[in-house]
Amino acid sequence: MASKHTIATRHAQGIRARFASRFLRSLLRLRRSGNRFGGSQSNDEGIGKRIRTDRIKIAAYAAMARAVGPRRTWSRALLFKLRNRARIHGVSRKRCLVSEKKRVTRNKVVAISSREPSRADTLRKLVPGGDSMDTCVLLEETAHYIKCLATQVTVMQSIADRLLL
């Protein structure tokens, strides 16, 4: 277990640098794209801000998932979800409706077999890709996910502090 921990810490530091570089690059890209569309869109209060927030958040998660790579179940699931979201976003509304229908039926099925959500289920909802894992693997993925989330938060914090000071 000690060796596992050292390997994990080494990974965390590697992940930190990788995530930082990717996130910064995507931030710059976002800024440039915001600039290209003119100042008005991005300077809008309200909706514009929310859009920007979401874009930055997605960029952060995407950067983290790519920095981790396909080694972990949760990163694979996260990348898959982001790609699907991008696809759905860019494609016509028809497909959106179709996917909505599918989601509705799935929810109904879930409602039938609903019981009080146990803690493990709550955790599954939080960790990306947690549905298809048994408890043992779920805990392992949660540990790695927590570590990556923590590095993500610190890097973003330092960037924000630097940019705003």
Next chain:
Amino acid sequence: MINRALLPAGGGENMLHCTDMTVLERQRARIKWQQEQQQQQFQLQQQEISYFTELADVFHQAGFHEGGLSEVVTRSVKPDPGLVDNGWNNDHVVGYGVGLPYNNGLGFELNYGAISRTSSCPPEAVAAVAAATVKGSESVVSDKISSGAGRESSKKRKVDKIQNNSKVVAEEDTRDKRIKGCAEQGESKITEKNNNKNSRNNNTNKNNNSNKENSDETSKDNSKVSEVQKPDYIHVRARRGQATDSHSLAERVRREKISERMKYLQDLVPGCDKITGKAGMLDEIINYVQSLQRQVEFLSMKLAAANPRLDFNVDNLFAKEAFPACSINFPTIGMSSDMTNPAYLQFNPAQQQLLACCGLDMGIDPPDMALKRTTSAPVSIPETFLDSSCFTQTHPPPTWDADLQNLYNVAFDQGRQTSFQTQPFTGDVKLSCLFLSALY
């Protein structure tokens, strides 16, 4: 009885050479011997073996010939009270006395027997010893299991006994590595002896007992789980006083894995030292993950708020600052690859301060740095926290370009400091080029 059990240990290997003994008896002897061994006895045997080899040499030098040896053998034989009911010892003794196969082996065994006589054990010849041990262990086993003992036990009964014994073994917890190692050797020798049926029964029995026996030598004390080289299944040993059901074993393995992961998570999540129990821990973990995700959302909002201001700055500072900043950046990165370079410290007071604080304050977490943070919850991963706190202590340069460049440098500095990896200089230059080209 213990000493009797001692006897064939040294002779175990020698018994292989004794062609008088039947395959069955040898196997039986081996099995019974394995099952009765304790570690101290084994060590004792080893000591005695070394002692006996010396004596064997002495005896050979004395020039015993076969006849003399046989006399010694017959003389040294004493009927053991425990063996009275079994008449075949004497037969074996006689038979053995007649045909002495190997001088060495017999001398060895003789010495063993002779000396064990002094250690209050009735001396017997090899076969007798083997038989005695077989018989003795059989009687022991029969006491335990109350099954009939006897040389006339058929193969089948022997198989039953083996099955029973394996169960007994499974329920006891005092088996250790060497015994198991010998068991492995013994079993492999058994298969060598072509008693395939027996060994097959043993193996199937083991399988039927749901991985109770360890076929992996490398593990154990009283540990429960061992990973086997074969990818088929994990061999588990039942602990003393615990159920040996296959289902409960598998459950226990699963529970052990989960508790191990929970302990790891306890180290990861801050403030979980006091909490015991899976439920509380899971609650804490869920809270922590939710708080981290909320923090990411909040920070992205903050960055989004920061963006328009920076975009505005870009228009002003783009043309002026970019090119000179570019030229400044390269030597910065070049110097940053060498931490102790004084030129680097002289170049930029901000970065000097950064270096100083990172170098000196590695183990310290000044509270004022925490106050500078705009976000509430500190993330308590020590090295990352320290590095980012070093971040905030520096005076930010006025220009946005210089800001981001410094940030980029420090981000890589952090990576380098914490991981103590020196990223290649060319790599840094390339990345900085990428970064700067993205600005235009």
